[in-house]
Amino acid sequence: MWYYSPRIRKTAAVPAALWRSKESAAACRDPDDREFPVVVACASDILGAAEWRPPQSAITRDTRYLLIADVPVPALARLSSLFDVRRPEQRMHITEDTQVVVRLLVAQHRDAPLEGIVDAYLLGSTLVLLLGDFSIRSFPVDAVPSLRELDPGDRDAFELDDDGSYLYWPAEDLHLGVSQLLQAVDPTYLADVEVRRFPASAAIGARIGALREARNLRQRDIEGVSERHVRRIEQGVVRLTGDSAVRLAGALALDLDDFLAEVAEAAADSRAVHAEVTD
Secondary structure (H helix, E strand, O other), X not given: OEEEOOOHHHHHOOOHHHHHHHHHOOOOEOOOOOEOOEEEEEHHHHHOOOOOOOOHHHOOOOOEEEEEOOOOHHHHOOHHHHOOOXXXXXXXXXXXXXXXXXXXXXXXXXXXXXXXXXXXEEEOOEEEEXXXXXXXXXXEHHHOHHHHOOOHHHHOOOEEOOOXXXXXXXXXXXXXXXXXXXXXXXXXXXXXXXXXXXXXXXXXXXXXXXXXXXXXXXXXXXXXXXHHHHHHHHOOOOOOOHHHHHHHHHHOOOOHHHHHHHHHHHHHHHHHHHHHHHO
């Protein structure tokens, strides 16, 4: 669910068409496919005399907060305590850039929300991004060749596309999107690109379950993936992600390419059966 303060649409100058589309935006989900609430507001809405609050049902331990900093900096320290936010660095993002609201809405309509950039800043020698799935990703400059080659004085001088599609460094006419950055630092990203071709299906789930059972592994034996999420994958309720594919392959003692080949074969078998039934 999405919860917006009364003033945020006007403050962020959200286009009417995009605002109307927010109800059809994909829900934000964590790696276990659990939906989490998102609260979008101005800091003054919450801290000011109006004392706006989202409904109590929106305040959970999983809620994420995107807040526009329109109050004095010392006042911002109160925000996490008002909502009793644990680990605010992962669940609460505060910025003066009102365009983040538009970028977040745009990201929710992407096939992969994590490929939309909501906000970005350089912290020392690390580029930090808030992505459309509300994850915080850090990219060491030295790990991204095109950034490493930039003059240090030019690295801070980047622009963020209004729709969150890319970052732009005018000094070198350099454009970088999330996919390029992730390929440089995250080995699971390319796996995610690969498994995105495969929808959740009972055939794929059954093949993964058979591979697991052949190795005498229980659903709770997959390190880094909850028993519930493994069960939902095997039931065909949720699709694989790059991270879960990497972890499953490791637990099954398979190379990632071999594991994905098994998934692709199961998907092909499923399509063939469906074609026979419909002919």
